[in-house]
Amino acid sequence: MKNFFFILFFLGLSIVNSQVVVEEANPPVKIPLKLSGNFGELRSSGFHSGIDIKTLGKEGVEIKSIDDGYISRISISLSGFGKAIYVTHPNGFTSVYAHLSRFNENIEKLIQAFQYQKKSYVINKFFKKDEFIISKDDIIGFSGNTGSSFGPHLHFEIRKSSENLPINPLRFGYPIEDTIPPTIRGLFLYKIGDKFNKRKKIKIRRISSNTFQSEPIRSNGSFGFGVISDDRQNNSYNINGTYNYKLIKNGSTEFEIEFDNFSFDEKALQMKLMDYGYYVDKKSRLIKIFNEAGLKTSFIKSKNSGVIDIAENDSIKIKIILSDYSNNKTQVNINLIGTNDSLDYYYDDFSDFNSLIKKSEDFNFYDNGAEVKIKKNTFNNDTFLDIKYTSDTLYIVNPKVYTFKGIEVLIPQKVLNSKQTYIANLDDQGNKIFAGHTKIKNNFKFKTNNLGKFYEDIDSIAPTIKQLNRKNKISFQIKDDETGVKKYDVFINGNWYLFEYEPKRNEIFCSLNSLEIFEKEINIKVVVEDLVGNRKTLIKRLTLW
Numbered sequence: 087m088k089n090f091f092f093i094l095f096f097l098g099l100s101i102v103n104s105q106v107v108v109e110e111a112n113p114p115v116k117i118p119l120k121l122s123g124n125f126g127e128l129r130s131s132g133f134h135s136g137i138d139i140k141t142l143g144k145e146g147v148e149i150k151s152i153d154d155g156y157i158s159r160i161s162i163s164l165s166g167f168g169k170a171i172y173v174t175h176p177n178g179f180t181s182v183y184a185h186l187s188r189f190n191e192n193i194e195k196l197i198q199a200f201q202y203q204k205k206s207y208v209i210n211k212f213f214k215k216d217e218f219i220i221s222k223d224d225i226i227g228f229s230g231n232t233g234s235s236f237g238p239h240l241h242f243e244i245r246k247s248s249e250n251l252p253i254n255p256l257r258f259g260y261p262i263e264d265t266i267p268p269t270i271r272g273l274f275l276y277k278i279g280d281k282f283n284k285r286k287k288i289k290i291r292r293i294s295s296n297t298f299q300s301e302p303i304r305s306n307g308s309f310g311f312g313v314i315s316d317d318r319q320n321n322s323y324n325i326n327g328t329y330n331y332k333l334i335k336n337g338s339t340e341f342e343i344e345f346d347n348f349s350f351d352e353k354a355l356q357m358k359l360m361d362y363g364y365y366v367d368k369k370s371r372l373i374k375i376f377n378e379a380g381l382k383t384s385f386i387k388s389k390n391s392g393v394i395d396i397a398e399n400d401s402i403k404i405k406i407i408l409s410d411y412s413n414n415k416t417q418v419n420i421n422l423i424g425t426n427d428s429l430d431y432y433y434d435d436f437s438d439f440n441s442l443i444k445k446s447e448d449f450n451f452y453d454n455g456a457e458v459k460i461k462k463n464t465f466n467n468d469t470f471l472d473i474k475y476t477s478d479t480l481y482i483v484n485p486k487v488y489t490f491k492g493i494e495v496l497i498p499q500k501v502l503n504s505k506q507t508y509i510a511n512l513d514d515q516g517n518k519i520f521a522g523h524t525k526i527k528n529n530f531k532f533k534t535n536n537l538g539k540f541y542e543d544i545d546s547i548a549p550t551i552k553q554l555n556r557k558n559k560i561s562f563q564i565k566d567d568e569t570g571v572k573k574y575d576v577f578i579n580g581n582w583y584l585f586e587y588e589p590k591r592n593e594i595f596c597s598l599n600s601l602e603i604f605e606k607e608i609n610i611k612v613v614v615e616d617l618v619g620n621r622k623t624l625i626k627r628l629t630l631w
């Protein structure tokens with residue numbers, strides 16, 4: 087009898103703790119694990135492929151290898167991961183540590199040799215197996231804020247090495263206290279089978295701590311549901327993404343999304359699962375718990391589409407369950423009642439735009455020498471665009487759509503024989519960015535993922551260079567207001583020197599220690615070039631001590 091309860095007890099435990107721990111590994115930091123982002127979370131660049139670990143609000147926290155292995159890649163980029171290190175482990179996984187401020191001393195020396203060889207701060211270097219062995223808990227670098235990071239933290243990933251497939255790092259059993267269920271911030275009803283993306287906000291009220299009841303929905307036809315939801319853990323205030331979304335129809339699971347792994351090819355699919363138009367309007371990510379488009383992905387767990395059909399006089403009970411990784415749940419109950427009522431929906435009507443782009447067909451536009459080539463599947467649905475070429479301006483307009491493929495554009499040059507002209511793109515928010523400046527036979531030719539207004543502009547102003555006062559560092563502010571900095575070089579006494587670049591601060595810098603220069607005075611030359619090739623050179627004599 088005693089044994090029987092003992093077995094029951096263990097069975098119970100294994101049911102509660104249903105998440106499978108794939109492999110054991112140490113955490114990448116010594117400090118307690120607190121997350122400011124979790125796996126699969128919706129981001130502007132697509133699903134988040136790792137977890138963001140808080141680093142006490144500062145840079146310089148020691149980063150450790152989670153297991154034995156070898157360094158397989160080091161990359162330094164101005165955006166994205168910034169300074170990142172990849173360690174491949176014998177158990178078939180690769181761990182990735184990104185936005186670092188610097189690497190450990192040995193790695194730093196090794197990488198600098200490559201940077202000097204290439205005369206470039208930006209580098210992407212792969213290493214062979216066993217070229218650079220790392221042991222579990224070795225300090226490989228220090229946390230930072232480099233690349234597309236806007237606040238110090240460690241972006242940490244675990245990938246299946248063979249397929250370069252990011253998996254949820256929480257599957258490695260990292261201890262993160264979490265007793266707080268996901269939060270539901272909005273419930274939406276979608277009318278399916280209409281050419282417009284028709285949605286309606288549904289009122290919900292709390293009926294017990296983690297359970298909500300929606301207002302009854304009375305109508306008939308095909309419907310889908312969408313939610314705005316987020317989640318947080320006990321020891322950090324940061325708002326993260328929800329791990330699992332489940333739609334249950336009359337007691338059986340109809341649709342399920344779960345973020346355990348996905349491939350980098352699927353990263354952009356977020357824009358199909360998310361209501362992109364809603365995001366443009368409200369800057370809030372509304373996820374559809376149905377698969378109208380028939381997407382086949384690793385994070386959609388169900389065969390069914392999640393589209394619910396209701397006939398008159400029928401009635402269906404729907405449950406939406408949101409769960410986090412520790413299995414805390416929030417539930418919404420919905421009663422769908424089949425009637426002949428029609429409901430009021432919100433939708434964007436762009437049907438007066440002059441061109442209908444069929445999702446499954448290529449589309450070409452020609453007018454007075456201007457060309458636009460849109461490949462099939464550039465948009466998620468059949469999409470209306472306003473395309474026209476008037477007074478030397480090319481319009482490709484729809485403020486509410488996401489482009490999944492680059493659009494090929496050709497615009498005749500207005501000003502001939504000028505190196506400083508380029509095509510600017512003005513989006514619906516009034517942001518002006520550089521779109522392209524490659525010239526072929528008196529035409530600008532470029533590919534763009536942005537819609538909006540395209541016109542020829544001129545950048546005749548060279549970048550600016552200003553010396554900054556920084557302790558133990560040589561530092562310059564480099565800036566270019568019109569098209570942006572493309573390239574910079576620093577020469578000391580005639581030799582090229584490695585300077586780091588932090589575009590977020592418009593700053594290039596080098597620590598005096600790493601210079602290994604023993605003269606009191608040096609000649610320094612800084613050359614900065616913008617995207618159309620305007621150059622600025624600053625020559626100075628500097629006293630170092």
Ligand SMILES: [Zn+2]
Pocket residue numbers: 123134136137138240241242
């Ligand atoms: Zn991240």
